[in-house]
Amino acid sequence: MENKYIIRLIKDTAKFMELYGENDFKLRSYNSAVFNLEKLDVNLAELSIEELERIDGVGKSIAKIINEINETQNLAYYQELLANTPKGVQEMMKLSGFGPKKIKLIWEELKIETLEDIILACDSNKIAALKGFGDKTQEKLKMAALFKINSRHFLHFREAEKLGNMLVEDLKSLVGVENVSLTAELRRKMEVIKPIEILVATNDASQLRDYLRNSEMLDFYEKMSGPRNLRASHLTTMGEISIHICKPEQFFNELFRTTASPQHLAHPLDGAGNLMQLLKQQNFDSEEAIYEAVKLPFIAPELREGLWEFEWAKEGKMPDLIETGQLKGILHNHSTYSDGIHTLEAMAKYCKELGYEYLGISDHSKTAAYANGLQEFRVKEQQIEIDKLNAELGEFKVFKGIESDILGDGSLDYSEDVLASFDFIVASIHSQLNMDEKTATNRLIKAISNPFTTILGHPTGRLLLQRQAYPVNHEAIIDACAEFGVVIEINAHPYRLDLDWRYVHYAIEKGVKISINPDAHEKAGYHDMYYGVCVGRKAGLTAKDTFNALGKAELEKYFEKRKQVALSKA
Known part of the structure; x- marks a missing residue:
């Protein structure tokens, strides 16, 4: 039983309690427990009920709940709440940007119990008439409902x-x-x-x-x-x-x-015909033999989209796709200094244990108060600890980074002297996500043009199946990264996988380096690197195009050179 499952069950229970108007004191006890449990670096499944009671913010009632989940893999109270809630309302509770109170109002005032009915109510302006909604919220709700239906x-x-x-x-x-x-x-x-x-x-x-x-x-x-x-x-x-x-x-x-995609199968071959027709002529004893029959090199399954793979194959330029083992280090990670679960020391030692040469720690910057972002004095504290760790860890190195919020005007979240204290900067948008394409693109390009920006983090802010990306001009963003020498991240978290592989291909063509980063908030998050590699491989990414395929010494030189250039422009 993983902590994530336990915490998610308690969090979901609290949401349904709020839907049914549970008293604020009880809700606070659940939410307080979730806040503290998310910071905990112990396995809840291994704790006795007495040990659970001693955790800050837990107490006897929540300890009993955790113990029940450990013993039954479920929670009876949660199942009771679900049983009383129509399936459609359960789906409504998952709409991005709409909490239990708003869903409760829609359900009770308009008797709406499905996403389809939400859309009909939006089209007839019934949602906008509800207290606390209005036209803009109605349109946002309609888009969220359509997105959820399509997902x-x-x-x-x-x-x-x-x-x-x-x-x-x-x-x-x-x-x-x-x-x-x-x-x-x-x-x-x-x-x-x-x-x-x-x-x-x-x-x-x-x-x-x-x-x-x-x-x-x-x-x-x-x-x-x-x-x-x-x-x-x-x-x-x-x-x-x-x-x-x-x-x-x-x-x-x-x-x-x-x-293969239909486009791959239907691609015309030299001498007429296509792969689909070839398959009807005889049975082959391997996929390699199929390509050999038409004098093509083997095309990896993830490339068979009918996009650019045949051009590579015919020109003898089939890329040697990136492998997880070619990655030398892990950049963009969080520790308990901001909203991570494990300490900086634990994150560093586990990264070394996995065989990597370096770790880039990049906790949240000060504007991200919700994530315990680092004020300037805490930046200094972390950097002192990094120096101590680097003295202890031998050949392994922790690079000093930060995930600096890209503010509304495109500026980064520290003064230049503080930015200069880091080895590298991951620049990311976390707030004011409701932007049009022009606003989002200009905001990103300004951050990219900042000489201290090293890596553009999760460029479109998408959360797959949960939240749409904010609209951007991908080509303009990538062109700007090429112009200013900024690396683009493939955020390997399975819910992000951002930058999208379709645009990773364009970035490679423009000579932009790609960094596969897990955005890890705990040690286990390092293993998400695999999913980032999958994204890179679909785009044709090779080791030479991959930023963190550089060894430690090469990366040190790169960071130092880029910092000197930034200081000269400051």
Whole structure:
């Protein structure tokens, strides 16, 4: 039982309590507990109820709740609240930017219980008439409802891959199954997935049907299934699942066909025809053999989008895609100095333990008060600790960084003398997200033009399946980074994956370096680097294009040179 699950359950319970008008004192006790638990560096599942009671901000009542979650993997009170709440209202509670009080008002005053009804009410101006809403809030609500409707049944890549791999292992164990693989968008490592697609080679599909019928975690859609395709959904995540069935001798043809996008399969080949037509002519014993048959080099699954891969292949310029093992260090990370869970020392030592050469610590800057952002005196305190750690950690190095807020006018969140005390600056937008394209683009370009900016962090602010990106002119932003020598981040957090891989490709073409950063707020967050690598690979990213594929000594020289240039311009 992970702390994240426990805390999320308590947080969600508090939201539904607020929906039902629970008293403020009880709500404060839940929210206070969440605040303190999010800072805790111990495994809650391993604590006794007496130990839980001694945690600041927890007390006896919350300790009992945590203990119940540990013992049952659930919370009866939360389930009771859910049982009393229509499914549509539960979905309304997930709308970005709208808390329980506003949802309660919509539900009780207008008797609205679905996202579709919210849109109808917006179109007839019923929402704007509610107390505390108005025209602008009504339009924002409509956009949020449309976004949520369009996101139904999609899963983040991380969640889909985890579930898909579990299903693959289960299916491999069935009698008569000769081969199994993830396929389609999941194999191409798209950022969000619907449905999870799996290819199974067997001469007897009855075992597959029995598995789906008897599974306690799946809902088998028997009436929607056919002889070559079985459909189901995952009961916990509501993720959709599609299982393709083929004969064993057809496996590689079908794996190729179901993996590639329609554009990849339909791309015209020299001498007429396309890959789809080739697959109909004979069965191949590997995907490599399919490309060999048309005199093309192997194209990695994640590149098979029908975009730029054939141009590379025909010109002999197929990139040697970045691998996780080629990354030498991890930049953009947080510690307990701001809103991280683990101390700076713990973050540094675990990074070293993972085999990296360096860590870039970049806690939040002072404007981010909600994240315990660092005032100037705390910047000095952290930098003193970094010097001590660097004296203790041998060849491993902690670089002094900050995630400086890009303020509303595009300026960075410290004076030049404070900015000059850092080795590097990650510049990011965290507030005033409701911008038009011109405002957002100009704000970012001003920050990019600041000589102290090293890396542009999560450039579009998106949260996949939760919050839309603010609109920007991607090409203008990337062109500015090329002009001012600013690195662009692929934020590897599975909910961000920002910059989008489609624009990472443009950045590479413009010669902009890419830094794969986990935005880790705890030690486990380092492992999200894998998802950033997936994004980079889809764009054709290589080690030579990757900023943090530089070794420690090279990075030291880069930071020092860039700082001297910045000081000369200050």
